[in-house]
Each structure stands twice: as C-alpha cells, then as structure tokens.
Amino acid sequence: MLWLRFDDGLEGSVFLGNLLEIGAFQLWRDVREFEKVSVDPETATVTWEGGIRLDPDVLYHDVAARSGR
Structure with missing residues (x-):
C-alpha cells in the first residue's frame, strides 16, 4: 500500500501488491x-x-x- 496526497487535497491509498511478480517490482x-x-x-x-x-x-x-470522486 502507498498513501498519496495530491495538490488538490485528494488523498488515499493505492494497492501495488499485484506488481510484485513483475520484473523490477x-x-x-x-x-x-x-x-x-x-x-x-x-x-x-x-x-x-x-x-x-x-x-x-x-x-x-x-x-x-476509491474515494468516490
């Protein structure tokens, strides 16, 4: 999981675990x-x-x- 906050105030997490089997990830x-x-x-x-x-x-x-925006 990676928590992000954007300049417009939107914030939340993204799941990146699905990338773990791919090359450099x-x-x-x-x-x-x-x-x-x-x-x-x-x-x-x-x-x-x-x-x-x-x-x-x-x-x-x-x-x-994910946040419904």
Whole structure:
C-alpha cells in the first residue's frame, strides 16, 4: 500500500501488491526497498531506485475512484 496526497487535497491509498511478480517490482518484496519511494519534484512522478516510475495521473484516478470522486 502507498498513501498519496495530491495538490488538490485528494488523498488515499493505492494497492501495488499485484506488481510484485513483475520484473523490477520484485525488489519491493523487501520492505526497505519499497520504503525508498520518492517524488520527482519536476514531474511529480512517484519513483524508486532502479528506474521504477509510476504515472501520477494513473495513481490519481485510482485514488479518486476509491474515494468516490
């Protein structure tokens, strides 16, 4: 789970466990690796070491759908 807060005040969690079996995402099995998450200040992209990047628009729509927006 990853908790996100967006500039417009929308906040909530996204489930990423379904990615754990795919290539580079297998690193996340180690919680310490998953906790190395950061946000690129220029692109607002959620990133991890090793080049993993999650599209903020996709994440926003996921959180919005879960919150009923």
